[in-house]
Each structure stands twice: as C-alpha cells, then as structure tokens.
Amino acid sequence: MSVQISVTERRLQEIVAKKLQIEPTEVPLDAPLMDDSILDSMDKMMVILEIEEQFAPVDLSARDATDLRTIRELAAFLDRHAPALS
C-alpha cells in the first residue's frame, strides 16, 4: 500500500536525507526530528537553517511553532505559513 506524501513532506525528507546521506524515502515522516538517534545537535541546527532558507520567510522560532516535532507536523506548519511554496 502506498503512502500519500505531500510536496512539502517530500522536500523536508530530501533536506534531512541530504544531511544523513541516505535516500529521502528512508526518512520517516513520523519520527521526532530532534531525536538524538536521528540527528546530532549540530545536524539538527543545520537542518533547521536549511529549512528556513528553503521556505523563507518562514520563522521556525516563532511561538506558534512550539509543538512541532515530526516532519509531518513541520510540513503542515510550513504549508500554513508558506503556502505559495508548497
């Protein structure tokens, strides 16, 4: 059974995959992005910097970004705040 993936989710998978040097499809949509088992602290910051660059002018440090954890949640947030890019 194929899983529906949005354009934004796919782009986020690609950003993380590039950092991890793996295939985008190997990046789980529902795993917590900030889990130490996926990315180290420096990688996390680089990924966030890259996301902010690609989805500018979105601000992930904004208060309404507080509860974002997974790629899926991040993608939904980005779709709300940078809809023209999705």
Place this chain on the structure above:
Amino acid sequence: METNFCLLGHPADYQHLGSLLARSRPDFTAEKLERNRRSLTALFELSPSYVTDCDLRLPAPGGSIVHGKLIICTFLPQGIDSPRRAAAACAKIKQGCRLARECGASIVGLGGFTSILAGEQGRILADELGITVTSGNSLTAALALQQLDTLLARLNWKLENLTVALLGASGDIGTACARSLAQRCERLMLVARGEQRLSNLREQLGPRPRVEVHTDINRALDANVIVATTSASRPVLFDAQLRVGTVVCDLGFPKNLSHGLRPRPDILVFSGGIAHMAAPVDLTAYTQLPAKNLVYGCFAEAMVLAASRRYESFSVGQGCISVEKMRTIIELARSCGFTPAPLYSGYRPIGATDVEVFLDRCGRTTCQ
C-alpha cells in the same frame, strides 16, 4: 579602535552559564543558581546575543597588534530539543554575526555550535552579511592530532600498533581526523550514528585494510585510543565504561566524556584541539580552560588568520578539510605564536607521574 576579528561562542551548559552570571553578580551562589535554574535559563535564552567587554589584543607578526571582540550567542546546546528551539539558536547565531559586522570585524571565528554557520547555508548567510567566517575546524583537528602524538611519544606508544576509535567520525573535525589517522594507525574505527555517512567516508579514505564502520558507540571501548569529536550536547561516554589503558582525546564542547567521582589513573584523558598562545589573551571565563594562555582551536584559527591579515574563510563547508590544509594552518599558527597546548585533564596538567602511574597500571609494553 579597529576591530579585526570577532569570536562567536556560547556557554557549554548551565554550570558554565552560572559561572558567567556569578562574575557580575557575586550574590549568585551555587545554591541560588541551582534553585533558579529554569528561570535563569529562560531569561538567558530570551536575551539577545551580545558583545562582551573582553578586549582581545593579539600581537601580529611584524610588531603590530590586532584587536578582537568576543560575542556570546545566548543559547545552551542542551536546550536544542525541538525545531523551534533549534531555529531560535540559529537566529542567535545570525544575530551574533550581525553584531560582528557592526563591530567592523573582517573575520569571525565560530566556536562550538555556532560553527553551523560554516555549513552550506551559513556560507550563503555570511555572503549576504558581507562577512568572512571560519569554523576553526582545520586548526582544531590539527592541534588535537599533534597533542595526541605528543602523549603517545611520552608513552612510547606507536600509532601504527594501535586501534583508534573516532567518535563523531562523519562530522567535519571527525572527517579531518579520519583522513590523517587512516594513514597512520593500525586499525581505525569510524563511529557515528549514520551508517551511510560512515560508509561514504570509508570509501573516500581509499583502500585501507583496517578501517571499520560502527554505529554502536560501545564498540569504541575496544580501542586503545578514543578521539571524541561529536557535537553532542551531553556526554556520550563515561569514564567508568573505559577499559584499563585507554587514552582519550576529547574535543567536545561540551565535553564528550563524563568523569565519575572515582579517579581513574589507569586511563589518560586530555582536552584536545587546544592551542597555547605565546602572548596570553584571557578568555578563561568563557572557555573554561585552565590557563590564560590557552584557547580553543576554533577561536585560535580566526585569531591566526587575523594576525596574518589573511581574512579568508579557511574552514567552511562539511568534510572539506584535507591533511594538507591542517598542515598549512598549524604552520601559520606557529608563525603567530600558537602551538599545540600542553596536555590537561580538565584543569589538571598531565604530568610525568600521571604517565608513569598509567603505564604501571596498563602494562608498559602494551602498545610499543
């Protein structure tokens, strides 16, 4: 007064932040700091990045003086536990870079986690800001490897007979160390969480017979020497785990290795990637290093480049540091009075007695 360089840093952890706060507020006792940990951390993270009052004066070849400033980015690595907080930390670092530009700095040295600005996106940002940045990773790696060579010579151990585990091998400093160590040690264990990145690195290193890839950090415990270069915000190893006769070079900021209460004279742990300055520039409150004439390689590299009037992004990108690049920067550092620091374990110099006791405990001929 012209500012030639700026150094960007951040406290290693809450204890470090507490010591900085206590400098200006002596009434902030340890007990008070502990009681108010949450509120003080929150206040610190709400504050903007700031330029400290440190006036960094550095003699340059030819007799002139170059001037620098230290900028503190107001985040703690341990707080980076969500995309929002990671983004907030990135924003503080960008803010720090803007402050450096306002100070008129020609080059910015990126300490600790601020070195993300030396990555691909950071380079774009630096271009936008019109400022030159360097992560200092080339000099950090070069210093650490020379410090390791010094200790091994004192032990009369030969690298070509040793198994070396490299923690955080896929990072920028780790990759640089791997390129050097793969040519010199008997067996090299590349350790990090991403297997694919490690495999790619092993391929880059060429047909070396004994380069291994491990994602389980416990495999590193088999090594004679552990070089720890992870950018973890908390320790990844505890000294109680280490085998008798293990040498550890810890480059982490915050440290990768945590020490227990029981002394371990049967292991040797030193802080790697540190330079000794011929002319002291006191940054000890911010670096937590044991002497005024010591500085982290990440800062030293920007200082050396400024003193040499080479305002160039020497260390940028990921995985771009070659053995030749390390050789170049350490020679340039020497010409400016920066040499590999003497060996310290925390605040304590590693003396002849430490080495003797260590050798007695682990057997003198183990690795000769």
